[in-house]
Amino acid sequence: MASAATDAPGALFLTPGMLERGLELMPIPAAHVSRGEDGFTVVAVNRAYRLAGLGVNAARSPMLIALGERIEEFLDGGELRLDFDWTVGDAIDCRYYRVTIARSALTYRNRCTIAFIDQTSQIHTERTLRREMTTDSLTGLPNREGFIDMIEPLCASGTRHAVLIVDLLRFGRINACLSSLAGDELLITVARRIKGALRARDGLARIGGDEFGIAMTIDEDPHEAAQLADRIQRALMAPFRLTDYEIGVECSIGVALNADAVEDVEELIRHAQFALKRAKSTGKTEFYQTQAFALAREQFAMETALRRAIDRRELRLTYQPICDLSTGEIVSFEALARWRDEDGRDHMPTDFIPVAEESGLIVPLGRWAIDEAAQTLAAWDAAMGGDCGVKVAVNLSAIQLQRDDIAPVVEAALIRHGLPGDRFTLELTESAIVSDPDRIAGIMHALRALGTTLAMDDFGTGYSNLAYLQKLPIDVLKIDRSFVTGMLADRDKIAIVRAVLSLAQALGMKTTAEGIESNELAQTLAALGCTYGQGYLYAKPLESADALSMLDARRAAATASSAS
Numbered sequence: 410m411a412s413a414a415t416d417a418p419g420a421l422f423l424t425p426g427m428l429e430r431g432l433e434l435m436p437i438p439a440a441h442v443s444r445g446e447d448g449f450t451v452v453a454v455n456r457a458y459r460l461a462g463l464g465v466n467a468a469r470s471p472m473l474i475a476l477g478e479r480i481e482e483f484l485d486g487g488e489l490r491l492d493f494d495w496t497v498g499d500a501i502d503c504r505y506y507r508v509t510i511a512r513s514a515l516t517y518r519n520r521c522t523i524a525f526i527d528q529t530s531q532i533h534t535e536r537t538l539r540r541e542m543t544t545d546s547l548t549g550l551p552n553r554e555g556f557i558d559m560i561e562p563l564c565a566s567g568t569r570h571a572v573l574i575v576d577l578l579r580f581g582r583i584n585a586c587l588s589s590l591a592g593d594e595l596l597i598t599v600a601r602r603i604k605g606a607l608r609a610r611d612g613l614a615r616i617g618g619d620e621f622g623i624a625m626t627i628d629e630d631p632h633e634a635a636q637l638a639d640r641i642q643r644a645l646m647a648p649f650r651l652t653d654y655e656i657g658v659e660c661s662i663g664v665a666l667n668a669d670a671v672e673d674v675e676e677l678i679r680h681a682q683f684a685l686k687r688a689k690s691t692g693k694t695e696f697y698q699t700q701a702f703a704l705a706r707e708q709f710a711m712e713t714a715l716r717r718a719i720d721r722r723e724l725r726l727t728y729q730p731i732c733d734l735s736t737g738e739i740v741s742f743e744a745l746a747r748w749r750d751e752d753g754r755d756h757m758p759t760d761f762i763p764v765a766e767e768s769g770l771i772v773p774l775g776r777w778a779i780d781e782a783a784q785t786l787a788a789w790d791a792a793m794g795g796d797c798g799v800k801v802a803v804n805l806s807a808i809q810l811q812r813d814d815i816a817p818v819v820e821a822a823l824i825r826h827g828l829p830g831d832r833f834t835l836e837l838t839e840s841a842i843v844s845d846p847d848r849i850a851g852i853m854h855a856l857r858a859l860g861t862t863l864a865m866d867d868f869g870t871g872y873s874n875l876a877y878l879q880k881l882p883i884d885v886l887k888i889d890r891s892f893v894t895g896m897l898a899d900r901d902k903i904a905i906v907r908a909v910l911s912l913a914q915a916l917g918m919k920t921t922a923e924g925i926e927s928n929e930l931a932q933t934l935a936a937l938g939c940t941y942g943q944g945y946l947y948a949k950p951l952e953s954a955d956a957l958s959m960l961d962a963r964r965a966a967a968t969a970s971s972a973s
């Protein structure tokens with residue numbers, strides 16, 4: 410090792426006293442050290458350095474103990490100056506320095522000056538700010554930002570983990586009815602109870618008004634997440650006492666596992682949120698499933714295409730005859746929507762009606778169907794030279810009935826196409842009535858006042874409240890296809906069909922059996938007293954022109970047989 414004496418031939422020799430006076434001019438801790446055969450010597454320091462307690466005795470100086478190697482490297486290297494961050498002390502008393510080691514010429518190979526900028530309070534301030542930014546002030550839990558900070562290391566370390574999102578049901582109502590203070594109190598208690606249900610290493614955050622996020626590591630089996638969700642639900646089940654009320658809090662929980670090929674934390678949270686949305690409709694804890702996401706994407710694509718289809722008139726109605734079971738005569742045609750998209754693909758209503766319902770497109774679609782069916786019927790009348798003798802039946806979805814004011818729409822269509830109300834049948838489902846009985850009853854009475862026939866579609870599949878049914882102006886019960894198909898070989902089905910038929914008789918309603926595919930079925934149903942039948946036995950849903958031809962042919966046959 411070189412000695413101080415060999416340093417820098419011709420360099421100005423400063424005494425330690427002179428050096429110290431020079432350092433004293435610096436407002437920050439600074440020291441001058443020199444390297445000799447037995448290691449470092451602290452040649453001179455300033456007052457700020459002494460106060461910082463960085464050590465003057467080379468053998469015991471925390472500065473030299475921690476930085477000695479770096480100083481050596483610097484002196485042996487080819488730089489005039491080196492800057493780096495240095496943390497000294499323990500967690501409780503920790504100081505953060507920006508350190509600069511410098512020499513005035515490369516020829517100084519054994520002496521340098523070291524200066525320290527204390528950044529401790531700045532770093533503390535930044536950390537406090539960050540903590541405030543990532544903390545929910547009400548519960549003291551991390552907020553959404555903090556939640557992300559919490560999951561990031563889990564994602565980075567590659568440990569298997571899950572994100573759960575807990576959403577309180579009815580919280581908006583509770584908040585509105587009680588004071589917001591009581592709402593706050595409830596949230597704090599909920600947070601405490603959820604915390605109690607977690608394991609020590611699970612993290613909890615409040616990521617929205619009434620939404621909590623949980624980050625958990627999975628040790629063995631994703632089932633652990635379901636178990637945790639269960640514990641949370643149970644923890645919230647016991648009523649909460651708030652001022653004068655005792656309130657039960659229910660919650661929905663959505664879960665996403667990082668195993669589902671997630672790209673980042675945000676995506677993981679999005680997945681959990683997606684599962685949550687499903688949980689809200691199923692009422693169960695739901696796990697995010699890759700297929701579910703793909704399915705939703707497909708539905709969005711379909712929604713976009715369907716929106717365009719309505720504008721571009723890519724939809725059409727097909728018509729399936731409904732016949733009198735005793736005479737075989739066609740009494741009406743049910744209008745069934747079809748959609749041929751721009752690629753020439755046909756979509757069935759079972760695929761696109763649910764999308765239309767979810768997106769609200771059912772309203773324009775339903776209005777279109779009503780008008781289109783009326784227009785077709787008027788065209789048939791015109792072609793047959795007067796009343797063609799059949800009704801047309803249009804399906805009304807429950808969502809459409811909730812969202813739209815149907816009676817005026819039907820009335821306008823009847824007027825526009827010059828049809829009396831008794832040429833129209835409207836098919837409603839039980840689910841429509843269950844959704845909002847009073848409103849739907851009002852609509853049904855308004856439709857009845859127009860002279861239209863009302864049919865209860867898919868009867869038997871829902872939760873029929875018989876007492877209620879009696880009060881509604883229903884003319885026809887349509888027995889769902891699921892009871893008719895295979896009925897001859899199934900005693901339970903026959904029993905149900907019989908029960909429906911006698912119920913309808915008792916209530917003075919007519920009946921239509923759907924899905925009749927064989928003569929034998931038609932005869933049995935006729936014998937059991939069913940009024941009408943619909944199914945492939947008579948015809949599949951037909952294009953409008955084919956339906957008209959069928960009508961025409963029947964009319965010709967009837968005229969011929971009555972003439973002979």
Ligand code: C2E
Nearest residue numbers: 745746757758759762778804805806924925926943944945
């Ligand atoms: P739905 O009202 O129960 O209509 C009867 C369905 O059974 C039709 O299916 C019809 O093609 C089918 N079907 C008829 N006879 C037979 C048979 O003998 N065997 C078999 N296997 N099936 C038969 P589609 O046309 O696919 O319609 C499905 C559902 O879509 C309809 O069920 C109805 O609820 C809904 N829907 C169709 N068009 C519209 C519409 O314009 N508006 C609304 N809101 N819903 C519609």
Ligand code: CA
Nearest residue numbers: 743804836866
């Ligand atoms: Ca129907």
Ligand code: CA
Nearest residue numbers: 866867887923
């Ligand atoms: Ca049906």
